[in-house]
Amino acid sequence: MEKFPAPSFYAHRHNHNACIHSALNKAQHICAKKEIRFTRIRQQTLELIWSSHKPILAYELLRTLRREKHNAEPPTVYRALDFLLENQLIHKIESLNAYVGCHFPDKDHISQFLICTGCHQIAELEDANVNKVITRQAARSGFQVAQQTVEIRGLCPTCQNL
Amino acid sequence: MEKFPAPSFYAHRHNHNACIHSALNKAQHICAKKEIRFTRIRQQTLELIWSSHKPILAYELLRTLRREKHNAEPPTVYRALDFLLENQLIHKIESLNAYVGCHFPDKDHISQFLICTGCHQIAELEDANVNKVITRQAARSGFQVAQQTVEIRGLCPTCQNL
DNA sequence: TGACTAATTGTTATATTATAACATAATACT
């Protein structure tokens, strides 16, 4: 018996402010709990990453950040990204060199990404079956899995009908 | 009933010349069959990529290529890489921005990579189960899969015992 | 409080990865 998958692609017109607020709120709580500092730069960066469900490039982030923070430089952004990555508040999409907000920040997880080549939105899955099969098949080569990058390109439901 | 997986990690002292020759030979045949030109630069590039089972960076390739070809520049390498990628003679490891020889160049396939963080060797799997589960789970989100990037980090059998 | 410590941010420079654009040369086609 499988449980229903986590919300994946969002409707074109969903209440995205709710996504942003929820993400910032969770981040706030997680940082408080871990006693790590959710500084202004880190908040701004996370908020910008969550400005859509599309992955954002580091230098896009920098350009946008500069609107509020005149003296931002690459290290400003990369440090914020490092912090957010380390604390699982965001993920890096390796095949795009881009960053997206994490949907399960309060939970240890292994995720897979569905990348729509039509609208460029990304969905994050946290599918135990995928993880399990990968781990099992790797084990058949005697390989001990530590980390997985699974990025799946294709068309989301909406873009299939266009 | 599953069939035994393709050769994955190679023994420390295998006959690597055989790997190189086999790869170049297959490439030769494939290009002949497709009537595309397997030029000197492309051969040299493929040979350098196959110089080990470790992924190689574009600029490492450039440095090495320059030993034989004094005037090589980045486009020289990237064009060769593009050609080899298009014709499935090599793969790009997205999480490393590096390139490895393809083990199944004569066959349409979807592969997964096992990346050993100990010795940096890479194994290529072409596992129908992994592919199937990914496609099936993506379909549960209504997603139509076109392409997969699966890169698994961990320890190869040898490195687990060190 | 104030001095010490650790973490964060500022700043400049540079490394690394990749592509654009246009010129020249080699090959294939008739």
Next chain:
DNA sequence: AGTATTATGTTATAATATAACAATTAGTCA
């Protein structure tokens, strides 16, 4: 041979990311 196509040469630059060191800010505790 003449033309078209593909490949390579060459210069410049875009895009992604990190190193190194200085200055500042926040947290600690005598």
